[in-house]
Amino acid sequence: MPASGRMKTRIIIDDRQSTVVETPFPRPWHKSHPLIINWRLWQELSVSQRDMLFLHNVSWLTAVRLIKPELYQGIAAVGLLGTVFEAFQADAVGILAAGGLTAIAAGQVWRTNTGNQAKLDADDAAIRVAQRRGYSERDAVRHLLEAIEAVPLVEGRGGLNYTELLRAQQLKSRLGTVNAPPPERIRTQ
Structure with a gap:
């Protein structure tokens, strides 16, 4: 090993x-x-x-x-923060946009690994x-x-x-x- x-x-x-x-x-x-x-x-x-x-x-x-800081991990983190921020604002469109960004970036991280x-x-x-x-x-x-x-x-x-x-x-x-x-x-x- x-x-x-x-x-x-x-x-x-x-x-x-x-x-x-x-x-x-x-x-x-x-x-x-x-x-x-x-x-x-x-x-x-x-x-x-x-x-x-x-x-x-x-x-x-x-x-x-x-957890390695690369492009898609950063985008996923920003998207997650945006989703939380938009949830506090109660903005449905913002939640969908930030949540979608998070999902796309997380999917790319998953595919990469x-x-x-x-x-x-x-x-x-x-x-x-x-x-x-x-x-x-x-x-x-x-x-x-x-x-x-x-x-x-x-x-x-x-x-x-x-x-x-x-x-x-x-x-x-x-x-x-x-x-x-x-x-x-x-x-x-």
Whole structure:
């Protein structure tokens, strides 16, 4: 586990869940965030697949920044203050405008932290951490790709979902088995 994730991540074993690893969206008011593992399903993956899957989830958890002062967080805060101010004024149009601004900005913050690009960035971070831990870049990419492709089989799902397909295509392009990575407009959805 990367050093930045040791203080923020709490590993929980729960064999009742249907997924191999579940990483609930981190709440900013919690000091540590759960990473829930189904131990029975986890053991069906190879050690290197488990390493890379674990590093991906920890990298995603540590990359989520809700309180970080950026444009959309600032707009959401201003919109929330405007909504409260307009509520005290009892101005329905102002409440709707400020509330709408808050909702749009909060939705953008949510998409930034949970969207496809966040997962692809977590893959890149996991590969960088794995390289510091002794994996070659090619091996790290290959093991992460194998883990992504093995998880639906272990979980008994029909196949990869959209985000997993996108991640797999990105990793295959890094390995050189696919000619082109996913288009930028698809990566940011």
